[in-house]
Amino acid sequence: MTAAVTKAPAGATAAAITAIPPRPSRAFRDAVAVALIAGGGLAAYWIFPEDLGLLTRILATCLYVLSLDLVLGFCGIATLGQAALFGTGAYAAGIAAVHLVADPILLLVVGGVAGGLMALATGALVLRAHGLTLLMLTIAVTQLLQELANKLRWLTGGSDGLSGVEPDPVLGLFRFDMYGRTSYLFALAVLVVGVVVAQRIVRSPFGLACRGVKEDPLRVAALGGSPRGHLVGMYTVSGVFAGVAGALTAVTSGIVGLDSLSFTWSAEALVMLVLGGAGHLYGAVVGTVAFMGVHHVLASTNPFHWMLFIGLFLMAIVLFAPGGITGGVARIAGLVRRRAP
Numbered sequence: 001m002t003a004a005v006t007k008a009p010a011g012a013t014a015a016a017i018t019a020i021p022p023r024p025s026r027a028f029r030d031a032v033a034v035a036l037i038a039g040g041g042l043a044a045y046w047i048f049p050e051d052l053g054l055l056t057r058i059l060a061t062c063l064y065v066l067s068l069d070l071v072l073g074f075c076g077i078a079t080l081g082q083a084a085l086f087g088t089g090a091y092a093a094g095i096a097a098v099h100l101v102a103d104p105i106l107l108l109v110v111g112g113v114a115g116g117l118m119a120l121a122t123g124a125l126v127l128r129a130h131g132l133t134l135l136m137l138t139i140a141v142t143q144l145l146q147e148l149a150n151k152l153r154w155l156t157g158g159s160d161g162l163s164g165v166e167p168d169p170v171l172g173l174f175r176f177d178m179y180g181r182t183s184y185l186f187a188l189a190v191l192v193v194g195v196v197v198a199q200r201i202v203r204s205p206f207g208l209a210c211r212g213v214k215e216d217p218l219r220v221a222a223l224g225g226s227p228r229g230h231l232v233g234m235y236t237v238s239g240v241f242a243g244v245a246g247a248l249t250a251v252t253s254g255i256v257g258l259d260s261l262s263f264t265w266s267a268e269a270l271v272m273l274v275l276g277g278a279g280h281l282y283g284a285v286v287g288t289v290a291f292m293g294v295h296h297v298l299a300s301t302n303p304f305h306w307m308l309f310i311g312l313f314l315m316a317i318v319l320f321a322p323g324g325i326t327g328g329v330a331r332i333a334g335l336v337r338r339r340a341p
Helices: 010-019 026-047 049-072 082-099 104-126 131-151 181-203 205-215 217-222 227-253 263-276 282-301 306-320 324-339
Strands: none
Touching: 026 049, 026 181, 026 282, 049 082, 049 181, 049 227, 049 263, 049 282, 082 104, 082 131, 082 227, 082 263, 104 131, 104 227, 131 263, 181 205, 181 227, 181 282, 205 217, 205 227, 217 227, 263 282, 263 306, 263 324, 282 306, 282 324, 306 324
């Protein structure tokens, strides 16, 4: 007795495959993400005209957390010293604004170069270590720079901060006003450009090689690559982004304080990145907006117990969305796609 074998029509499999909705290309998704960031930023400009100072700070922080994502999300470098690169860029731009130049775009260049050079110098040292030793070295670099900035009071203002940063109008046309409108739009433009540049970097052969080092450094070395060279290179690129973020903060706020070189500022960047989701680029933006938005609302509502609610919020994200907010959204989108007719 033979079992009956039923065969599906030849076109059935092809029809089933055709029914699966095609996945948008990576370039299309990148363009949509940039459009959402720009559109959301412009919408916030009109919806919250009284909070442009806070929103400008959030935009600069987004770029700062994005710089951390480049090394943690795409290279696997766990660091608690990102504030060293941010603060170096902020102080370099602030000192340049007080003593040398006042063009805001040129000040961003100064901050980016300073942050990149600091990352290159320190990265060549700290990236020789791994794990907890690497974390301790990055913390040590940050503490040393903070103490140096505190001692050089004649140059940095010490604990009082570096004030008197008064940039010229952007492109000679748009003056920084007391309402923060120019500062906000300038910060939004810098963030959008930063996201586009970061997309190009991580999609380039260099960025793909850095991902390979994160996944299997031995294989990259066996293929003739230089794992440590790639890590130092991306760490330097991250320093440029962090330096630009620091310079942007100095330009838009008019002051640079020692808190820009604090361990707390490094730890908060790590929290915001984990909250949004590392390795997505956009997780840096989502996590920063979520963390600083919730922080602002809770602190103004309950100034004595807001840390409790922040902790519960972070615990909920870690427990129910281990990949961060963007990772959770991506999983939900995948389930919807699979269940779509």
